[in-house]
Amino acid sequence: MKMKNFPLLLVLFAFIFTSCSKDDEALEENNSTTNPEETTQESELEIEEFIYAGMNEIYLYKANVPVLADTYFDTEEDKLDYLAGFSSPESLFKNLKLSSDRFSFMTDDYEALEESFNGVSSSTAGMNFGLGQISGTNNLFGFLQYVIPNTPAADAGLTRGTVFTEINGQKITLNNLESLLDTDSFTINIGKVEGGTIVLTDETVTLNYATYTANPVHLVKTFDVDGTKVGYLMYNSFIGNFDDELNMAFGELKSEGVEELVLDLRYNGGGDVDSAVDLASMITGQFEGEVFMQEIWNETYQTYFEENAPERLLNLFDSKIRTGESINSLKLSKVYVLSTASTASASELIINGLEPYINVIQIGETTTGKFQASVTLYDSEDFLKDSDINKNHTYALQPLVLKSANANGKTDYFNGLDPDVELVENINNLGVLGDLNEPFLQAAVNHIKGISQIGADAAQQKRPESNLKIIGDGEMFEPTYQRMYLNRVPEIFRRK
Known part of the structure; x- marks a missing residue:
């Protein structure tokens, strides 16, 4: 199933009320009491109430959007009048988030969204x-x-x-x-x-x-470089359904006796936070129970967690993936990460989260600068997809709800994470992925061998002059592009 993406298309839902009396049924059949325009407005207002409730509840930047303040409206009628003034649910959502927020989004088809989070695609x-x-x-x-x-x-x-x-x-x-x-x-x-x-x-x-489901573990290889076992792993998305495959890949690297690891995240726009914690634990293994990532929520949630469940704000290095299987850890003290401007969110979390513990050598371009995570909100009392979900529409929200910080408190890297070795992809010479002569992998191997990038590879340091300018990638039109997300909303709610 292809999911409609940005800009989201408006879908109108008819919400038709029926009466038990034969007289009312007859009136309905004759269309004498039902105004289609009024029915559409009622349907949209229902969706807009859900959108406002979700953003008012949990949006990370709630304090920066005055209309989301709990005391903004004097009465419920005032709020409904405000919501009714928007031409569409999409228009309302746009007005409830910061103009600088590139990552919060909504969809009119949450089933397609769920499929995309599971790696199912046809695009x-x-x-x-x-x-x-x-x-x-x-x-x-x-x-x-x-x-x-x-x-x-x-x-x-x-x-x-x-x-x-x-x-x-x-x-x-x-x-x-x-x-x-x-x-x-x-x-x-x-x-x-x-x-x-x-x-x-x-x-x-x-x-x-x-329709296909892409395994994000794209390539796994081991090389003997001057007597040193070097592992190469290309990982293209953090998808929880493939944590087993990721763990198996590390099992393979471990069995090969890998001493150095090159982690290729050039085209990885992020995904599941839990998968990021597991990946960091696979690379290391010697820091179980220590803080990999700290969470920072809006004031209401942050205060609640600090007072009632402070452990909820911490994501710790672990020893098992979500299936309960033991993690294959390499216990490395150094990792090479390949990055481009498409490297985002959970990929950046790996770099930032590991830096307080091991030597992270980033090779490539500055990353996107996405340190916030989102969560899916459904139109139900607890915003979960459960028995009381509103069956009249299939809208869902994906707002930013927290920002991540590493164990040292580093966050807010709006301008991305800068590489230690600057390198850009040259479309004249992309090379073959997983080949030792591919420029990015070659740069990592040269660093392992102690060979400076300055010299033979200096031409790769700057993007070559040409009339061709790289501006992005095909995934940029997808709603899940460069997203980091939680599996479900936390269990505190104030929805009225």
């Missing part, structure tokens, strides 16, 4: 691609970063570095990319980058959408 047919802009034009190009196995893109023979500028014969722009991909199938042209210029061929590939 892009299995090709993860970066986006670039051709200088002096509004035209974009896509370049494949990696291809997910057993998907239409893999079956079509597409590989890392493939470039395309058209979808269904239309030039790609920021304005049409999302709509061009929102079809049951699409056709791309095939090209490559040579010397900073896109070279196209006559070849095209048609890709049909198919």
